[in-house]
Amino acid sequence: MEYISTRGDAPALGFRDALLAGLARDGGLYVPREWPSLTKRDIKALRGKSYAEVAFEILKHFVDGEIPDDKLKAMINEAYGTFRHPAVVPLVQTGPNDFVLELFHGTTLAFKDVAMQLLARLMDYVLAERGERATIVGATSGDTGGAAIDAFAGRERTDIFIFFPHGKVSPVQQRQMTTSTASNVHAIALNGNFDDCQDLVKEMFNDVAFRDRVKLSGVNSINWARIMAQVVYYFTASLSLGGPDRKISFTVPTGNFGDIFAGYVAKKMGLPIDRLVIATNDNDILARTLKTGRYEMKGVKATTSPSMDIQISSNFERLLFEAYGRDSGAIRSAMSGLKQSGAFEIQPEVLKAIKREFRAGRATEKQVATTIRETLAETGYLLDPHTATGVFVAKKNARPLSPMVTLATAHPAKFPAAVKSACGIDPALPSWLADLMHREERFDILDPDLKAVEKFIGEHTRTK
Numbered sequence: 001m002e003y004i005s006t007r008g009d010a011p012a013l014g015f016r017d018a019l020l021a022g023l024a025r026d027g028g029l030y031v032p033r034e035w036p037s038l039t040k041r042d043i044k045a046l047r048g049k050s051y052a053e054v055a056f057e058i059l060k061h062f063v064d065g066e067i068p069d070d071k072l073k074a075m076i077n078e079a080y081g082t083f084r085h086p087a088v089v090p091l092v093q094t095g096p097n098d099f100v101l102e103l104f105h106g107t108t109l110a111f112k113d114v115a116m117q118l119l120a121r122l123m124d125y126v127l128a129e130r131g132e133r134a135t136i137v138g139a140t141s142g143d144t145g146g147a148a149i150d151a152f153a154g155r156e157r158t159d160i161f162i163f164f165p166h167g168k169v170s171p172v173q174q175r176q177m178t179t180s181t182a183s184n185v186h187a188i189a190l191n192g193n194f195d196d197c198q199d200l201v202k203e204m205f206n207d208v209a210f211r212d213r214v215k216l217s218g219v220n221s222i223n224w225a226r227i228m229a230q231v232v233y234y235f236t237a238s239l240s241l242g243g244p245d246r247k248i249s250f251t252v253p254t255g256n257f258g259d260i261f262a263g264y265v266a267k268k269m270g271l272p273i274d275r276l277v278i279a280t281n282d283n284d285i286l287a288r289t290l291k292t293g294r295y296e297m298k299g300v301k302a303t304t305s306p307s308m309d310i311q312i313s314s315n316f317e318r319l320l321f322e323a324y325g326r327d328s329g330a331i332r333s334a335m336s337g338l339k340q341s342g343a344f345e346i347q348p349e350v351l352k353a354i355k356r357e358f359r360a361g362r363a364t365e366k367q368v369a370t371t372i373r374e375t376l377a378e379t380g381y382l383l384d385p386h387t388a389t390g391v392f393v394a395k396k397n398a399r400p401l402s403p404m405v406t407l408a409t410a411h412p413a414k415f416p417a418a419v420k421s422a423c424g425i426d427p428a429l430p431s432w433l434a435d436l437m438h439r440e441e442r443f444d445i446l447d448p449d450l451k452a453v454e455k456f457i458g459e460h461t462r463t464k
Ligand SMILES: Cc1ncc(COP(=O)(O)O)c(C=O)c1O
Pocket: 110, 111, 142, 143, 144, 221, 253, 254, 255, 256, 257, 258, 259, 260, 307, 308, 386, 409, 410
């Protein structure tokens, strides 16, 4: 399996090189040259298998023999052994045809753990095999950072630098990043918003001399391995609900478009999916884009679902690449429009193709709070604000023919203030995090200045 860049000007890479590269050298995102295809029979053969077994059966198509099967299986088993639920990602019924897929039973209580626990092991393996080290950078609106720090803490071959928007993540999210005692971990509060953090990370990748000097690698969903690991739970959820003999719909609380793009990949691979629904909070750039065909940045608004306070939705580039028939010229011109004027237009027939695959909706702050309160009253189930955004939009897009699964992307205890103000309940952190708010914090504060940040990284990167 070869991986090609959405912008068409970077060398095609095998799995291990794409894993370590993160962003392609032309600024594009790597995607498989072709989508692996599973027949209905192949999918049926996954019935009755554990999460880790299904993961291996799906991921082997993307790894394509570049890591021996026994090693890959061991890493998968270890990664999902860190989850606190025997099903890893249990499905909970909340209505006659409504389900939530709980993706938050990992160490940091968000869906990011699913991919990150595996990614850290895969990177470690490839670096050890090559006798190399890497400098990992990541931008976070709150959850990727904690998951990455947990997964990479103490690893010999990596130093990790996580950039979060200063003052714009929840106190629990902040402490998950700032209380690590591992010497290879650096949490950095950036004076800016998430998009500034993400821009900075991309600029570092585009500074080739710096990138090569520190051996830069990325853990955001620009890294293909993040997406590939997230494809797995669409299969397991579908299998639990009668797939592939039945089509299932999914609603996904969306920010950087990685999680829902993984659902699109599952569909491309042959999983019968009915509706794929994008759910946004007040930062509704994706819902507006699907309506108008114009992707237009309007400034970020702080919401009770801070992890989705995003305007530059990185993985939308991967979808555009598909929708434009893999025309990298079209992607280059859209992305340069975005950089220059904060907007680009999608050609009408391309928009039509996207709308055949996706629906989109928005939940306002009031609707999110009401959804938390009403869901609790009607079903006894406590939602976090991101999942509530999904549940609200799911209700508008459900239809009797197919079960609707909303991805529960975070545990309510990560956002206690918003949950308490919506429904009066103060959700408790699980036992392993019970003292989190009393742990000592350690972080640096920096401006979004490329050279100053690169200097900081250079000074704090271990060479051995
Ligand atoms: C809790 C939570 N929900 C939803 C999202 C959105 O996911 P994605 O960026 O993959 O669209 C994020 C962050 O990305 C998140 O942390």
